[in-house]
Amino acid sequence: MRFISWNVNGLRACLKKGFEESMRALDADFICIQETKMQPGQAEVDLPDYVEFYCSAEKKGYSGTAIFARKEPLSVTYNFEGHTDEGRGLLLEYPDFYLMNVYVPNAQDGLKRIDYRMKWEDDLRAYLTKLDSVKPVILCGDLNVAHNEIDLKNPGPNRGNAGFSDEERGKMTELLDAGFVDTFRYKYPDVTGVYSWWSYRFNARKNNAGWRIDYFIVSDRLKDKIVDAKIHTEIMGSDHCPVELELDI
16 A cells, blocks of 8 residues: 655645646555645646545645545544644544644744644644554654754754754654654665755755655554655655655555
8 A cells, every 4th residue: 555745835836737647657545745725626636536635724825734545534534632723634544544644833933833833743642642542543744853863964054943953853752752653764764865855945956955854654563564665856846745655554
C-alpha cells in the first residue's frame, strides 16, 4: 500500500503546475495534501479513482488539509479537540489502521507562535497515543520541524529559528519516544542532502539548501512493514516536494 504526502502551497495554484499529472504517475492508494488554501468546491481535481475529503480553515485562503483515497474509510474526523478553526488535521479510519494528515502550525519569525505550537504538539501527541491504543497509526504531513542537524542544509545559522528550535525538535523527540517511528530515517538513517522544502529565496532549491520537514511517522509496530520511504525531489509545483511511504499492509 502506497501513501503520498505533499504540502502543495495552494491546491488551486498547484493544479496549474501539474498536480494531477504528478499524482497519476505516482499512482498511490492515498494522497494527503497540506496547505490547500481553499474551501471545498473552489477547485475541481480530475482524479476520478479517488474519494476526496477536505478540512478547511475558517479563514479563507489559509492552511487546510485534504486526503484523496481509493477506498472509502470507516469514518472521517475533521480536526481534533481544541484545534478546530484552521483545518490542520484530517483523520481517516480503516479496518487495520488510522491515517492522520496534519499541517503543523509554523512557530513564525521570532517564535511568536511557539506557545500555541507547543500546545498543538502536546494535544496531537495525546490524540495519536489514544488512537494507537486502538489500532496502528500512520501520521503524515508538513510537521514544520527539521528534527536533527542531518535534516537541513545549514543547521548552524538556523539553530533557534522557527522549524529548528530546541522546543520544536524536543516535541518531535517526545512524539517518537511515545511509540512512533520516522519512516525515512528508519530506512535511511545516514542519508544526507535529501530535503522536502526549500525557500523560494536565494535559489535555495537550485542549490539544494533545503529542510526535511515533511514526514511519514508510523506506530512502532508497523516499522517492520515499511517497504520504502521516498522523497520525490524531482517533482515540482510547490516549495515542498511529495514524500512517499510504502507499507506491506
